[in-house]
Amino acid sequence: AQSVTQLDSQVPVFEEAPVELRCNYSSSVSVYLFWYVQYPNQGLQLLLKYLSGSTLVKGINGFEAEFNKSQTSFHLRKPSVHISDTAEYFCAVSDAGGTSYGKLTFGQGTILTVHP
Amino acid sequence: DGGITQSPKYLFRKEGQNVTLSCEQNLNHDAMYWYRQDPGQGLRLIYYSQIVNDFQKGDIAEGYSVSREKKESFPLTVTSAQKNPTAFYLCASIPGLGAQRGNEQFFGPGTRLTVL
Numbered sequence: 001a002q003s004v005t006q007l008d009s010q011v012p013v014f015e016e017a018p019v020e021l022r023c024n025y026s027s028s029v030s031v032y033l034f035w036y037v038q039y040p041n042q043g044l045q046l047l048l049k050y051l052s053g054s055t056l057v058k059g060i061n062g063f064e065a066e067f068n069k070s071q072t073s074f075h076l077r078k079p080s081v082h083i084s085d086t087a088e089y090f091c092a093v094s095d096a097g098g099t100s101y102g103k104l105t106f107g108q109g110t111i112l113t114v115h116p
Numbered sequence: 117d118g119g120i121t122q123s124p125k126y127l128f129r130k131e132g133q134n135v136t137l138s139c140e141q142n143l144n145h146d147a148m149y150w151y152r153q154d155p156g157q158g159l160r161l162i163y164y165s166q167i168v169n170d171f172q173k174g175d176i177a178e179g180y181s182v183s184r185e186k187k188e189s190f191p192l193t194v195t196s197a198q199k200n201p202t203a204f205y206l207c208a209s210i211p212g213l214g215a216q217r218g219n220e221q222f223f224g225p226g227t228r229l230t231v232l
Contacts, residue, residue, distance in 0.1 A: 009156065032218050043120075043206055043223035044159075051218040090158060096218075102147055102210040103174075104221060106158035 002027040002093050006107035013081055014115050021076040021110045023091035030096040033074040038088045086114045118143045120224035122207050127229045137192045137227045139207035148190040153204040202231045
């Protein structure tokens with residue numbers, strides 16, 4: 001079984017400031033890791049994913065995340081946020097092997113609010 | 117444009133009534149998923165389907181039913197047995213027969229169901 005914990009339910013930040021959204025996971029097997037963004041009353045959009053290789057992953061809209069296997073973390077960062085980044089962000093994991101059928105386990109979500 | 121459509125966007129039902137949520141995709145994806153989203157709880161998997169005429173229960177299948185008669189369609193029925201059906205429902209799909217490892221899920225825009 002896998003679990004995902006997003007350590008902050010809400011993160012307020014001022015425009016042009018850096019931000020980090022924290023994600024820890026627990027799994028007995030190797031995992032793939034994903035970050036999704038959701039704007040109000042919409043579906044989810046993929047920001048980035050880690051499958052293998054370089055632990056620093058770059059995604060859309062200037063976001064990046066770093067996979068840390070020893071700390072079982074996959075924190076999302078952006079050096080300078082915009083008002084338009086205001087949204088809810090979800091971290092998710094899937095089993096990298098076996099018969100998971102692409103199933104995702106999601107964290108509880110972090111609401112990022114960017115203030116002018 | 118290829119994508120996933122969910123209808124209706126908003127749905128109201130009276131207690132004791134069954135209701136069916138539509139999910140259609142023209143991406144030629146093999147696997148499809150239904151999630152329920154509640155505030156502060158992330159997304160929870162209801163049902164998923166790898167191929168036509170086959171589907172599996174997810175983590176919270178009680179009170180729900182699905183069918184997969186066509187590759188592009190995966191409707192979800194919320195039955196009267198579901199005790200707390202008010203939520204945001206999201207449909208997703210993933211490319212690759214057998215859900216190739218590492219493929220991300222693509223999400224529809226969601227249906228907000230309210231029980232009156």
